[in-house]
Amino acid sequence: MTQDDLKLERSKLVKLAMELVERKGTEVTRQMLANESQLARSRIEHIFPEEADLFDAIVEDWYAPDIAIMEEVVASELPIQRKFYEFFARRFVREQERFRANPDTFALYLELGQARFEQVRGYIDLADHYLSELVAQAQAEGHFEGLKIDRALSLINQMVVCYTSPQVLMMLDGRLDESKLAQIIDTMFAGLTAQTGSAAGVSNLRLA
Amino acid sequence: MTQDDLKLERSKLVKLAMELVERKGTEVTRQMLANESQLARSRIEHIFPEEADLFDAIVEDWYAPDIAIMEEVVASELPIQRKFYEFFARRFVREQERFRANPDTFALYLELGQARFEQVRGYIDLADHYLSELVAQAQAEGHFEGLKIDRALSLINQMVVCYTSPQVLMMLDGRLDESKLAQIIDTMFAGLTAQTGSAAGVSNLRLA
Numbered sequence: 001m002t003q004d005d006l007k008l009e010r011s012k013l014v015k016l017a018m019e020l021v022e023r024k025g026t027e028v029t030r031q032m033l034a035n036e037s038q039l040a041r042s043r044i045e046h047i048f049p050e051e052a053d054l055f056d057a058i059v060e061d062w063y064a065p066d067i068a069i070m071e072e073v074v075a076s077e078l079p080i081q082r083k084f085y086e087f088f089a090r091r092f093v094r095e096q097e098r099f100r101a102n103p104d105t106f107a108l109y110l111e112l113g114q115a116r117f118e119q120v121r122g123y124i125d126l127a128d129h130y131l132s133e134l135v136a137q138a139q140a141e142g143h144f145e146g147l148k149i150d151r152a153l154s155l156i157n158q159m160v161v162c163y164t165s166p167q168v169l170m171m172l173d174g175r176l177d178e179s180k181l182a183q184i185i186d187t188m189f190a191g192l193t194a195q196t197g198s199a200a201g202v203s204n205l206r207l208a
Numbered sequence: 209m210t211q212d213d214l215k216l217e218r219s220k221l222v223k224l225a226m227e228l229v230e231r232k233g234t235e236v237t238r239q240m241l242a243n244e245s246q247l248a249r250s251r252i253e254h255i256f257p258e259e260a261d262l263f264d265a266i267v268e269d270w271y272a273p274d275i276a277i278m279e280e281v282v283a284s285e286l287p288i289q290r291k292f293y294e295f296f297a298r299r300f301v302r303e304q305e306r307f308r309a310n311p312d313t314f315a316l317y318l319e320l321g322q323a324r325f326e327q328v329r330g331y332i333d334l335a336d337h338y339l340s341e342l343v344a345q346a347q348a349e350g351h352f353e354g355l356k357i358d359r360a361l362s363l364i365n366q367m368v369v370c371y372t373s374p375q376v377l378m379m380l381d382g383r384l385d386e387s388k389l390a391q392i393i394d395t396m397f398a399g400l401t402a403q404t405g406s407a408a409g410v411s412n413l414r415l416a
Contacts, residue, residue, distance in 0.1 A: 085407040182408035191399020200390035
């Protein structure tokens with residue numbers, strides 16, 4: 001069996017595992033996958049040596065299109081504001097479609113991801129890595145003046161959390177749309193700098 | 209028994225019910241409250257005619273300080289940016305303290321609130337009502353130019369959702385702080401208008 005055959009078999013098993021997740025509404029184990037695929041348990045274990053490897057493969061499959069989107073946007077020749085927008089909007093639209101297609105399965109994946117957060121963490125870090133590149137590029141063009149990259153990253157992530165967090169999507173779905181996301185990004189580009197405005201005022205001064 | 213006595217007794221029972229929620233980690237019924245308080249079931253039913261009345265009273269108690277904060281801030285003489293900041297920051301600080309004091313109880317209240325969302329809805333609407341007043345005042349001073357109030361309300365709520373949503377607080381606690389909230393509000397005041405920026409670009413134009 002060649003490496004390509006192995007990859008193909010692995011990929012088919014991941015698809016089958018995801019169908020099982022949807023059908024049964026629970027996490028899928030290698031034993032369940034062996035029963036369902038009618039492959040020998042030893043074959044399954046050859047492909048997924050540990051139980052966690054099956055889960056990792058599902059996570060990888062879930063995030064692969066998001067990674068492709070981010071890579072494509074970062075490498076594109078779009079103006080920087082448009083890059084920011086596409087970076088968030090394309091993933092949001094995809095996520096919203098997945099949620100609306102089957103809210104229960106979406107909620108289940110979320111729950112599984114939260115229970116095994118370490119394996120999901122890498123993808124969140126990767127999104128931060130790509131966003132940092134966009135922030136650096138924006139700063140090179142004079143935006144987000146004076147802000148450290150990590151600070152800009154954190155503020156931007158917080159301002160668009162409605163469009164990146166699957167948890168928030170589940171809560172606010174009907175109120176979210178791409179035109180609002182575009183306005184939030186326009187607001188950032190027009191207003192986010194290190195300059196202190198008058199919101200916080202003198203520190204610790206509260207109402208008289 | 210005077211109205212004041214009745215009010216006092218009701219308030220004591222609500223406190224007891226909240227202690228029970230924390231101790232038992234479940235929703236509290238009138239029967240549990242009767243057992244614990246050693247009052248006759250009929251007495252409890254006089255004060256809380258329906259099961260939902262007990263839950264309503266707990267919700268009322270939970271939100272009372274938030275309402276006081278909002279009323280105080282709206283009525284204050286602070287400059288408008290400071291009002292926005294205090295409107296969100298004071299409630300956030302209080303919520304974060306409650307969460308950190310007992311994350312499990314906090315999660316339980318959230319779960320109970322979600323299961324009976326209709327009773328919680330009124331408080332969210334009230335927060336939107338007060339925020340609308342602040343938006344109108346800001347617009348009278350030339351901020352958020354050209355935006356309809358409902359649109360401004362929605363965009364602002366989305367940009368600060370990290371600081372208002374207990375669900376998001378539970379996810380991101382360590383990354384949230386008042387100085388970031390202040391910067392987000394400064395960003396809004398500097399950049400949020402009806403003017404279309406270049407984020408969305410030509411509609412439906414995607415990467416070539």
